Amino acid sequence: MVLVLALGDLHVPHRAADLPPKFKSMLVPGKIQHIICTGNLCIKEIHDYLKTICPDLHIVRGEFDEDARYPESKTLTIGQFKLGLCHGHQVIPWGDLDSLAMLQRQLDVDILVTGHTHQFTAYKHEGGVVINPGSATGAYSSINQDVNPSFVLMDIDGLRVTIYVYELIDGEVKVDKIEFKKTSTTNSAP
Amino acid sequence: MRTFAGVEDEDKWLAEGIAGIQHNAFFMHRALDANNLREVLKYSVLMLSELRTSKLSPQKYYDLYMRAFDQLRQLEIFFKDESRHGLPVVDLYELVQHAGNILPRTYLLCTVGSVYIKSKQAPSKDVLKDLVEMCRGVQHPIRGLFLRSYLAQVSRDKLPEIGSDYEGDANTVMDAVEFVLQNFTEMNKLWVRVQQQGPGTVREKQEKERNELRDLVGKNLHVLGQIEGVDLEMYKETVLPRVVEQVVNCKDELAQYYLMECIIQVFPDEYHLQTLDTLLTACTQLMPTVDTKIVLTQLMDRLSNYAASSPDVLHEFLQVEAFAKLSNAIGKVIETQLEMPIVGAMTLFVSLLTFTLRVHPDRLDYVDQVLGACVVKLSSVPKLEDARAMKQVVALLSAPLEKYNDIVTALTLSNYPRVMDHLDDGTNKVMAMLIIQSIMKNDSCISTADKVEVLFELIKGLIKDLDGTNTEELDEEDFQEEQNSVARLIHMLDNEEPEEMLKIICVVRKHLMTGGPRRLPFTVPPLVFSALRLVRQLESQDGDIAGEDVPATPRAVFQILNQTIEVLSSVPCPELALRLYLQCAEAASDCDLEPVAYELFTQAFILYEEEIADSKEQVTAIHLIVGTLQRINVFGVENRDTLTHKATGYSARLLKKPDQCRAVYACSHLFWVDDLDGIKDGERALLCLRRALRIANAAQQMANATRGNSGPVTLFVEILNKYIYFFEKGNPHITPSDIQSLVELINNEMQSDNGNTTIHSDPFFTSTLRYIRFQKQKGGLMGEKYDPIKL
Numbered sequence: 014m015v016l017v018l019a020l021g022d023l024h025v026p027h028r029a030a031d032l033p034p035k036f037k038s039m040l041v042p043g044k045i046q047h048i049i050c051t052g053n054l055c056i057k058e059i060h061d062y063l064k065t066i067c068p069d070l071h072i073v074r075g076e077f078d079e080d081a082r083y084p085e086s087k088t089l090t091i092g093q094f095k096l097g098l099c100h101g102h103q104v105i106p107w108g109d110l111d112s113l114a115m116l117q118r119q120l121d122v123d124i125l126v127t128g129h130t131h132q133f134t135a136y137k138h139e140g141g142v143v144i145n146p147g148s149a150t151g152a153y154s155s156i157n158q159d160v161n162p163s164f165v166l167m168d169i170d171g172l173r174v175t176i177y178v179y180e181l182i183d184g185e186v187k188v189d190k191i192e193f194k195k196t197s198t199t200n201s202a203p
Numbered sequence: 204m205r206t207f208a209g210v211e212d213e214d215k216w217l218a219e220g221i222a223g224i225q226h227n228a229f230f231m232h233r234a235l236d237a238n239n240l241r242e243v244l245k246y247s248v249l250m251l252s253e254l255r256t257s258k259l260s261p262q263k264y265y266d267l268y269m270r271a272f273d274q275l276r277q278l279e280i281f282f283k284d285e286s287r288h289g290l291p292v293v294d295l296y297e298l299v300q301h302a303g304n305i306l307p308r309t310y311l312l313c314t315v316g317s318v319y320i321k322s323k324q325a326p327s328k329d330v331l332k333d334l335v336e337m338c339r340g341v342q343h344p345i346r347g348l349f350l351r352s353y354l355a356q357v358s359r360d361k362l363p364e365i366g367s368d369y370e371g372d373a374n375t376v377m378d379a380v381e382f383v384l385q386n387f388t389e390m391n392k393l394w395v396r397v398q399q400q401g402p403g404t405v406r407e408k409q410e411k412e413r414n415e416l417r418d419l420v421g422k423n424l425h426v427l428g429q430i431e432g433v434d435l436e437m438y439k440e441t442v443l444p445r446v447v448e449q450v451v452n453c454k455d456e457l458a459q460y461y462l463m464e465c466i467i468q469v470f471p472d473e474y475h476l477q478t479l480d481t482l483l484t485a486c487t488q489l490m491p492t493v494d495t496k497i498v499l500t501q502l503m504d505r506l507s508n509y510a511a512s513s514p515d516v517l518h519e520f521l522q523v524e525a526f527a528k529l530s531n532a533i534g535k536v537i538e539t540q541l542e543m544p545i546v547g548a549m550t551l552f553v554s555l556l557t558f559t560l561r562v563h564p565d566r567l568d569y570v571d572q573v574l575g576a577c578v579v580k581l582s583s584v585p586k587l588e589d590a591r592a593m594k595q596v597v598a599l600l601s602a603p604l605e606k607y608n609d610i611v612t613a614l615t616l617s618n619y620p621r622v623m624d625h626l627d628d629g630t631n632k633v634m635a636m637l638i639i640q641s642i643m644k645n646d647s648c649i650s651t652a653d654k655v656e657v658l659f660e661l662i663k664g665l666i667k668d669l670d671g672t673n674t675e676e677l678d679e680e681d682f683q684e685e686q687n688s689v690a691r692l693i694h695m696l697d698n699e700e701p702e703e704m705l706k707i708i709c710v711v712r713k714h715l716m717t718g719g720p721r722r723l724p725f726t727v728p729p730l731v732f733s734a735l736r737l738v739r740q741l742e743s744q745d746g747d748i749a750g751e752d753v754p755a756t757p758r759a760v761f762q763i764l765n766q767t768i769e770v771l772s773s774v775p776c777p778e779l780a781l782r783l784y785l786q787c788a789e790a791a792s793d794c795d796l797e798p799v800a801y802e803l804f805t806q807a808f809i810l811y812e813e814e815i816a817d818s819k820e821q822v823t824a825i826h827l828i829v830g831t832l833q834r835i836n837v838f839g840v841e842n843r844d845t846l847t848h849k850a851t852g853y854s855a856r857l858l859k860k861p862d863q864c865r866a867v868y869a870c871s872h873l874f875w876v877d878d879l880d881g882i883k884d885g886e887r888a889l890l891c892l893r894r895a896l897r898i899a900n901a902a903q904q905m906a907n908a909t910r911g912n913s914g915p916v917t918l919f920v921e922i923l924n925k926y927i928y929f930f931e932k933g934n935p936h937i938t939p940s941d942i943q944s945l946v947e948l949i950n951n952e953m954q955s956d957n958g959n960t961t962i963h964s965d966p967f968f969t970s971t972l973r974y975i976r977f978q979k980q981k982g983g984l985m986g987e988k989y990d991p992i993k994l
Binding site: 024025026027028029030031034056058076077102103105106107109111112114115118119121139140152153155156158 | 643646683684687690691692693694695725728729732735736739782786789790793823826827829830831833834869872876877917920921924925928931966967970971973974977
């Protein structure tokens, strides 16, 4: 069982003061093995904070990030899964599933994680899974009018991944769960 | 007069004295064993005569005294047992008074007196009175002090307190008190006289010696505090006034300081509350060199703790008007002690404020009053430079923040900003950061423009360069931390009423504009997004709201936004400005404000053309422009055409061919929007794809020319995917054969490479083909569409 935290689009301090306290109290150091971040932190303080939760931090560049050295996209392997990471402002039209599927094929990954729309989605298609963890702070978005703070926790266990989405709605943390299983031959439809 | 001798000499004399005592004690014991009263008395007198020395320092004299003391215990046992010496105690009492020298005489008298009282043959009070008078005969300071100390020791359990064996008549407690008071008064007088004229080094030693003796005097106060039957009334009417009288009249700095401290520590806090007038008046009557502020601070700290101990006591504080009395006393002390350094005055104010916050937290007027007095004092010094004083002022300002978790309360204290004005610039910023941290920690929300105004005045050290500071000197990291804190703060300013929110935004903007080019990149974005949130709120409400100065309409807000982003050109940071313009443009589109949206796009384009030269930045900027434009539906045909034409033009002129290619095919989406009434110009979309294809071809040729082999086929596969995209969406101009030929093209490119393909395109092409196969076997409409394509 490998826990992977996926979050992004915090936009601190441009659009939000900080993560919601209820989220901060849940993100305890030492419980998570990897963090993948879709970008737009935007400042080093947030980077450092994420590192205290888990030192294995993978991050890609959002268009408002202070640090210009983050890569435009990244791939990594965790257990049996290949993951791809990209902020998403590079994929036009923004939030379009088919265009994201193209990126997924291009990066050759089972799970693609992108952000930018501040809207949680988890979509299964022929090529694999596309996840958007939303905005962890519920930051303003020109794309999405009704943003709730959200982040995703993936539990990777062998060929199965369970995706938990945590959303802060009206002051309460609501959790939902989706499961995906990949067959042993890579990238074939289940 | 005792001269200060060398230590070796003193040790010698002490040794001699001890030898003397031991010698005579030996014989005294022999006499005790023989029950020979005469001999006992003789040797006890000789022994006690060793205490007549004037050569020893207090520490050494104490040593000698203790040995004698031990022997006197034995003696007392002997005296008590009439069967051993045959004399009734009354007669014994008479007999010992015949001893030659007064010191041994009085020690013996006290010892017998102890027995006398225990025998109850005379009232305790009478014997004690006699003894305390007798001690007068010894006026040598050190000898007298130890003698009276002995009297205090032996009398302790024989006081006529209530409930003791020696309780007398109705006045009994008074008698006990009277005795102790008299002993105390005389001891203090003796103690004060332990003086020596001499130069500085001598004085130091003298002070040390005096301090060694002080507990002898202070013990009496402890006893007074413990006497059964001494109630508040008696304390107030008799005990305290008499003690204070002695303290003030002795006019000795050391004694006054020590005894005031003693009083405060020994007697209960409730008593202090009820005798505030007496105590505080005494404080003002002390010698000017006494550190009254420490005394006052101790008093206030004790009272603060007392108040915190239980809520019931609070009404006592109100009843005696504690706050008024204390603040008056402090004011007087600061006024009269002109040499008091500023740090001392500040320490006093901190104690008073702590007291006020504990005891009267709801009385903001009291808190403000303390701050006001502080301001007056600070105004009297030209410039506050003492670092310790500065620390005290910071403590003073932090106290209300910690007490009232709500910053808004602190903001109502009119003197708060005035105190802050007196801090030097560095400390001012430290304080400003503390204020912001307090707000963040408590998740406070500041919701009116007036309060925001006050707040930004308080933190002005962070907002702009104060006179005398130079931003160049600041440490980069510290500066960033400061500015990011200010940025975060802006999100804590909020009001649901759009009118008020707009006012808040205007106030914030006014202050931020004074920040200068170094600060604007940090502070402008949060302001912009705060305003965009307001626009969204206004848009979701019906109708316009007429505000006072500025009507609260989206249009008005966009004007403010435009002017605000413009200012970034002075920094300059065109990339940030471009992003902000695009965000605003999309928001304007959502509000149906076509001219505003167009204007904002124009600004963004101008920045792109004139200010953004870095290739990588250009690529990102194009993605943002195209991505935004793709979503915007407010433009009429003409405007849309102009903008898309510009965007595609920029895309085609990017430096690197692959970047060009990708940007151009991204532009294809400008002509096809998947909404209900979105534009669906299949022909122009395809034109973009074909153009992209040409660029990809050119890129391949360049690779051939420069490296001798073709580059990766990635670009072709990407374009293929785009063809598939529009094909699926129903673009009539894209046929299955178009897709077929592209697939073949890619196959050719891969083969001509002699197996030198990069890893990238293989899996990409493979998975694309797999996708096509998947769609074919789907059946239904999709399957039909794909059917003509043969792989």
